[in-house]
Amino acid sequence: MTVPVLSHLRALEAESIHILRETASQFRKPVLLYSIGKDSSCLVHLARKAFFPGKIPFPLLHIDTTYEYPEMIEFRDRFTKEIGADLRVYTNDKAIQEGANPYDLGTAKCCHLLRTRGLVEGLQEGGYDAAIGGARRDEEKSRAKERVFSFRDREGRWDPRNQRPELWNLYNGKVDPGESIRVFPLSNWTEMDIWRYIELEAIPIVPLYFAQPRQVVLRGPTVIPLETNVKLLPGEKPQTVTCRMRSLGCTPCSGAIRSEADTIGKIIDELAAFRRSERENRVIDHDQDGSMELKKREGYF
Amino acid sequence: MAAITDNRTIALTHFTVSNRDEKPLLRISTAGSVDDGKSTLIGRLLFDTKTVWEDNLEEISKSKVNRASHGLDLSLLTDGLRAEREQGITIDVAYRYFSTPKRQFIVADTPGHEQYTRNMATGASTCDLAIILLDARKGVLEQSRRHSRIAWLLGVRHLVFAVNKMDLVDFSHEVFDEIRAHATHLLSGMDGVIADFIPLSALDGDNVVTRSERTPWYKGPSLLELLETVDPPHVAAAQPFRMSVQMVIRPHLDFRGYAGQLASGWVRVGDPIVALPSGKRSRVKRIVTFDGDLTEAFAPMSITLELEDELDIARGDLLASPSTAPRVARRLHTTMVWMSEVPLDKQKTYLLQHGTRVVPARLNGEALALNGIGAVEVETAELLPYDTYRDNRATGGFILIDTITNLTLASGLIEGEVREEEETLESFSDAPFTPAERRKIRALLAHMKRFGFSFDHEDFEQGEGI
Known part of the structure; x- marks a missing residue:
């Protein structure tokens, strides 16, 4: 008998579905962290597949920093409604009332308050014991170290030097009250796999990923789309550039790339020719050496 | 939901053919002693296959640490933690992804320090092939021996011994042959192992991606050529059907589906199946996926099975074909890697996780300590279906979890069952428990019951011991 081989994308899909089902079964109150980006879109799509013909058995949680692109919020509300998902939104209102913003505090501190603390508090408020995220190991080198089921203490902190062993596909989700597990079903996907899967499955994504002429300001090597909340620095002039986002984050911290790619097919071709990483345009990853690891230890995704 | 009554059937090619120039995947791990140059080798593979982003290269060229005598310190590409870069050692496994025109690769770069052997095991457990690095000046060390054995125990059947730092022994053919003979000796007793030997220099790139002119006596492939051409990993689809039930999907009264990922084999509509350990039987009525119904499915697909009969099947049950069903036992001979x-501790009760089933278990055997490997007898609180x-790599392995700390303590490989006449383990309920242990186990049993685990072993649940 000739033994067929599952295609690479279907093998990744099957692995992710297995992880999502383990999460739904092993935890009392899991939640899917929904960031609205392309990886989150794939994650939600996989969750729909995992529990079919049932519904996704956990809510989607968006940590809204209030510095998101308006297109993202519009997409979030429409998409989650279409698929009948249970969307929850959490904002660190206290920090914002106390004046947290990237212009006065700097991006590192702002990110800590609005994303990291927002996330930790959002998870605590909901009493969630598992948080599913779309992080991939190929994104960044401290993420390359993460387990699929990654333990967090009561403060949401990661101890990278002392992770639980993880053998085969046997995931240990045992935690005591207050502790939690971050679950990464897309651990083994690469940026290219994500785009090929979006193409294969025709998964809806935020229009910001597609190239079109946009009003931007050029800040050093970074192309910053002019959206609400982006303040011009002295001497900066808006101009029109055909560009798109390769990775989505807050408006003041995510740069666009010059690109003509206005279809998924063109994005894949463009990606194959890229020589620079996806997170290069994320200002917060480069605050200092080992930036992402430090943020992750504090509770960032 | 309209979709539930929609029995649209899709072809299996939906899962076997994808959209664009897709390449087969090989999962590999690297292991070896500290300072054998594992991270440098992976850095070299990534660099020479042009997988490294330019901004990451710029970043490591700016890094305060550089251990390379000349040029870039390629080990910095994989050592992702600050402590690792500062100390120049690998603490935990890092996963790297690269592809060539022929194949895609996932590389698990695992630590060499004995202290971090459990992280090495984590990396090796999901791999098809392991590269064991040897330092040409030092030959086969205790750590190389341990890592080869652990990789083999965890199911890795193809070992590639990369004799590194050949530049420091003048690319000596004699040195290489000596190490090869020594390493070959180490493989005796490892059934079914395939071994290759390559002389290389990760620092300079000899025989990593391209064949080196400095080893004219070596006629074999470069490391990358070998990785691109080795036989694909053993195909789980060729083995008997096994599927652990992850959950019961029951959106309404007319549908009850058993969701899981095929661990091995095939399943077809109409096939007889048996649920273990209960032994209840039925037939497959539908194979349900989000994309449509299938008439057949194979490992490692994730599916949902609807059966002809309403059976009491829950998470933890193992589905198999009655003609090729696994054996069921409560006492097993195992080999454990203690982590x-x-x-x-023979006095303690542990949790044993096998597939999706979690059962209390007690141990008898060597007093294994950190990184120890040895024979351990296991007695579980309820029957366990096993291979x-x-x-079968998927149904022959398990992990042990501490009931108090929740930590994963060991990985286990099932060797066979203990026959009746072998009297070794004392009974469960005689064992003394501390009050804290009793509370914990009670809470645990209640918790597990809520999630659909069944406990047939009344002594354990209500007995004096707890």
């Missing part, structure tokens, strides 16, 4: 600072790990 905790706290040694094996030996030689027969």
Whole structure:
């Protein structure tokens, strides 16, 4: 008998579905962290597949920093409604009332308050014991170290030097009250796999990923789309550039790339020719050496 | 939901053919002693296959640490933690992804320090092939021996011995042959192992991606050529059907589906199946996926099975074909790799996780300590369907979890069952428990019951011991 081989994308899909089902079964109150980006879109799509013909058995949680692109919020509300998902939104209102913003505090501190603390508090408020995220190991080198089921203490902190062993596909989700597990079903996907899967499955994504002429300001090597909340620095002039986002984050911290790619097919071709990483345009990853690891230890995704 | 009554059937090619120039995947791990140059080798593979982003290269060229005598310190590409870069060692496994025109690769770069052997095991457990690095000046060390054995125990059947730092022994043919003979000796007793030997220099790139002119006596492929051409990993679809039930999907009264990922084999509509350990039987009515119904499915697909009969099947049950069903036992001979600072304790009750089933278990055998490997007898609180790990990597392995700390303590490989006449383990309920242990186990049993685990072993649940 000739033994067929599952295609690479279907093998990744099957692995992710297995992880999502383990999460739904092993935890009392899991939640899917929904960031609205392309990886989150794939994650939600996989969750729909995992529990079919049932519904996704956990809510989607968006940590809204209030510095998101308006297109993202519009997409979030429409998409989650279409698929009948249970969307929850959490904002660190206290920090914002106390004046947290990237212009006065700097991006590192702002990110800590609005994303990291927002996330930790959002998870605590909901009493969630598992948080599913779309992080991939190929994104960044401290993420390359993460387990699929990654333990967090009561403060949401990661101890990278002392992770639980993880053998085969046997995931240990045992935690005591207050502790939690971050679950990464897309651990083994690469940026290219994500785009090929979006193409294969025709998964809806935020229009910001597609190239079109946009009003931007050029800040050093970074192309910053002019959206609400982006303040011009002295001497900066808006101009029109055909560009798109390769990775989505807050408006003041995510740069666009010059690109003509206005279809998924063109994005894949463009990606194959890229020589620079996806997170290069994320200002917060480069605050200092080992930036992402430090943020992750504090509770960032 | 309209979709539930929609029995649209899709072809299996939906899962076997994808959209664009897709390449087969090989999962590999690297292991070896500290300072053998594992991270440098992976850095070299990534660099020479042009997988490294330019901004990452710029970043490591700016890094305060550089251990390379000349040029870039390629080990910095994989050592992702600050402590690792500062100390120049690898603490935990890092996963790297690269592809060539022929194949895609996932590389698990695992630590060499004995202290971090459990992280090495984590990396090796999901791999098809392991590269064991040897330092040409030092030959086969205790750590190389341990890593080869662990990789083999965890189911990795193809070992590639990369004799590194050949530049420091003048690319000596004699040195290489000596090490090869020594390493070959180490493989005796490892059934079914395939071994290759390559002389290389990760620092300079000899025989990593391209064949080196400095080893004219070596006629074999470069490391990358070998990785691109080795036989694909053993195909789980060729083995008997096994599927652990992850959950019961029951959106309404007319549908009850058993969701899981095929661990091995095939399943077709109409096939007889047996649920273990209960032994209840039925037939497959539908194979349901989000994309449509299938008439057949194979490992490692994730599916949902609807059966002809309403059976009491729950998470933890193992579905198999009655003609090729696994054996069921409560007492097993196993080999364990111990991964905790706290040694094996025969007085304690552990949790054993096998597939999706979690059962209390007690141990008898060597007092294994951190990184120890040895024979351990296991007695579980309820029947466990099992294969030996030689027969089936997926249903022959388990992990042990501490009931108090929740930590994963050990990985286990099932060798076979203990026959009736072998009297070794004392009974469960005689064992003394501390009050804290009793509370914990009670809470645990209640918790597990809520999630659909069944406990047939009344003594354990209500007995004096707890």
